[in-house]
Amino acid sequence: MLTLYSFGPGANSLKPLLALYEKGLEFKSVFLNPAKFEHHSDWFKKINPNGQVPVLDHDGKIVTESTVICEYLEDEFPTSPALRPADSYGRAQMRVWTKWVDEYFCWCVSTIGWHRMVGNMVRHLNDEEFEKMVERIPLKEQQVKWRRARAGFPKEMLEEEMRKIAYSVKRLEARLAVSLWLVGEQYTLADICNFAIANGMEFGFPELVNAKDTPALLAWIRRINERPACRLMFERQPSEWKERRQAQQAQTQAQGQAANR
Amino acid sequence: MLTLYSFGPGANSLKPLLALYEKGLEFKSVFLNPAKFEHHSDWFKKINPNGQVPVLDHDGKIVTESTVICEYLEDEFPTSPALRPADSYGRAQMRVWTKWVDEYFCWCVSTIGWHRMVGNMVRHLNDEEFEKMVERIPLKEQQVKWRRARAGFPKEMLEEEMRKIAYSVKRLEARLAVSLWLVGEQYTLADICNFAIANGMEFGFPELVNAKDTPALLAWIRRINERPACRLMFERQPSEWKERRQAQQAQTQAQGQAANR
Numbered sequence: 478m479l480t481l482y483s484f485g486p487g488a489n490s491l492k493p494l495l496a497l498y499e500k501g502l503e504f505k506s507v508f509l510n511p512a513k514f515e516h517h518s519d520w521f522k523k524i525n526p527n528g529q530v531p532v533l534d535h536d537g538k539i540v541t542e543s544t545v546i547c548e549y550l551e552d553e554f555p556t557s558p559a560l561r562p563a564d565s566y567g568r569a570q571m572r573v574w575t576k577w578v579d580e581y582f583c584w585c586v587s588t589i590g591w592h593r594m595v596g597n598m599v600r601h602l603n604d605e606e607f608e609k610m611v612e613r614i615p616l617k618e619q620q621v622k623w624r625r626a627r628a629g630f631p632k633e634m635l636e637e638e639m640r641k642i643a644y645s646v647k648r649l650e651a652r653l654a655v656s657l658w659l660v661g662e663q664y665t666l667a668d669i670c671n672f673a674i675a676n677g678m679e680f681g682f683p684e685l686v687n688a689k690d691t692p693a694l695l696a697w698i699r700r701i702n703e704r705p706a707c708r709l710m711f712e713r714q715p716s717e718w719k720e721r722r723q724a725q726q727a728q729t730q731a732q733g734q735a736a737n738r
Numbered sequence: 739m740l741t742l743y744s745f746g747p748g749a750n751s752l753k754p755l756l757a758l759y760e761k762g763l764e765f766k767s768v769f770l771n772p773a774k775f776e777h778h779s780d781w782f783k784k785i786n787p788n789g790q791v792p793v794l795d796h797d798g799k800i801v802t803e804s805t806v807i808c809e810y811l812e813d814e815f816p817t818s819p820a821l822r823p824a825d826s827y828g829r830a831q832m833r834v835w836t837k838w839v840d841e842y843f844c845w846c847v848s849t850i851g852w853h854r855m856v857g858n859m860v861r862h863l864n865d866e867e868f869e870k871m872v873e874r875i876p877l878k879e880q881q882v883k884w885r886r887a888r889a890g891f892p893k894e895m896l897e898e899e900m901r902k903i904a905y906s907v908k909r910l911e912a913r914l915a916v917s918l919w920l921v922g923e924q925y926t927l928a929d930i931c932n933f934a935i936a937n938g939m940e941f942g943f944p945e946l947v948n949a950k951d952t953p954a955l956l957a958w959i960r961r962i963n964e965r966p967a968c969r970l971m972f973e974r975q976p977s978e979w980k981e982r983r984q985a986q987q988a989q990t991q992a993q994g995q996a997a998n999r
Contacts, residue, residue: 535827538827540827540830541834542833542834542837544833544837545830545833545834545837546830548829548830548833549826549827549829549830552826552829552830553826565810565813565814566796566799566801566810568809568810568813569801569806569807569809569810569813572803572805572806572809573802573803573806576803576805576806576840579837579841580840580841617901617905640878644878
């Protein structure tokens with residue numbers, strides 16, 4: 478039996494979630510609420526001591542790290558529709574893209590996301606309540622990130638992350654202007670992992686992702702959203718989660734526009 | 739035909755180099771001299787526009803990124819001695835370790851390495867010469883890193899990296915105290931990729947890696963150094979390179995001891 482613990486179809490959680498839908502595998506989906514810090518709760522830390530989602534439980538075997546889970550699904554279920562090229566060179570190209578998401582693209586977008594949203598998530602907590610929450614986070618780096626997000630990230634850091642986002646968007650656009658998918662003619666984990674971060678950027682970063690500057694990137698985002706597996710994934714998210722996400726999107730959009738003025 | 743462009747058996751270059759020796763594959767080895775900034779030269783940027791080693795050329799197909807090259811060799815030459823577990827779960831565990839090297843362990847050790855060594859590499863250049871050298875570097879982040887290394891990294895940054903190194907060493911020791919190799923009973927890419935960073939740490943970081951605090955880590959480093967493939971790899975490095983490395987090691991050791999006083 479497969480069980481996926483995730484925050485639902487966004488960011489790193491989206492990667493294995495969409496891969497599972499694309500592969501047509503049956504699985505139990507457990508959504509954790511980040512606003513309630515459920516991933517830092519004792520019951521979840523028994524499953525992943527790092528207190529991070531997504532996590533895949535396959536008959537009791539625990540697999541962590543979104544990209545590793547995606548490759549695991551390919552290794553374990555090769556006969557379901559393949560999301561990895563059959564040839565070694567294609568796989569290498571795919572892995573350069575998935576590695577790039579994990580080491581570069583994900584981080585710059587995530588810092589701005591934290592800057593815009595996480596502050597709000599902890600505003601209702603006083604200092605003592607906040608520190609109690611932070612104490613439950615197992616990874617020291619994550620504790621630092623929460624404290625920084627609450628206090629406000631340094632201006633130079635935010636500017637540097639925005640530079641990296643602009644560079645990332647241009648890199649994706651240049652590739653997608655000459656290729657249907659990131660690795661040639663096949664839809665692969667490279668697309669899924671980049672989509673996990675790029676989806677919705679036309680709302681949060683309208684000055685960078687728009688019809689004029691990034692037509693190929695937008696067409697690719699639309700193409701993935703229209704895939705049956707992707708539609709199903711978004712339909713099946715709990716309505717409470719859907720509302721939270723819509724509210725967040727509206728907020729991101731407003732802040733994106735405000736930042737742009 | 740296989741050609742590997744590398745800086746020789748250290749850090750990221752060591753990963754595919756040792757994998758090639760372990761798999762007993764015939765290949766041409768091209769060593770670039772980092773002290774002469776050969777990786778930023780025009781001829782090499784035609785091979786890898788990012789100006790980074792290692793790079794594998796397999797019959798004209800160019801594969802970049804050390805960890806991706808290692809997985810490529812496993813995909814392409816599965817019948818040579820395998821450095822990847824046969825089962826999906828073992829592979830996932832291996833990838834959690836290789837990913838951790840790329841995203842965490844490598845970076846903290848590398849920053850201290852840059853702090854201790856790169857300053858010296860560019861001390862003989864005046865401002866204009868240095869900026870000319872930096873201009874040839876294709877990746878903006880690498881330019882920033884060179885400038886920072888020359889000017890001196892901020893103290894808080896160095897302290898934070900040292901904290902991460904201490905955490906990394908403890909994590910490796912804890913695992914190796916209960917397991918012969920990082921992923922159970924099989925020597926895999928997880929060992930090779932971590933060894934690439936950990937080898938020599940008993941000289942550069944004697945206060946962290948020593949017989950009293952990390953006996954299991956030291957035994958594992960020794961075990962890998964004694965493997966025939968590893969001996970062959972170190973023997974086959976050019977003597978000029980060997981001397982440079984010994985000088986660097988002596989310098990690192992002296993600075994490690996000085997830092998410890």
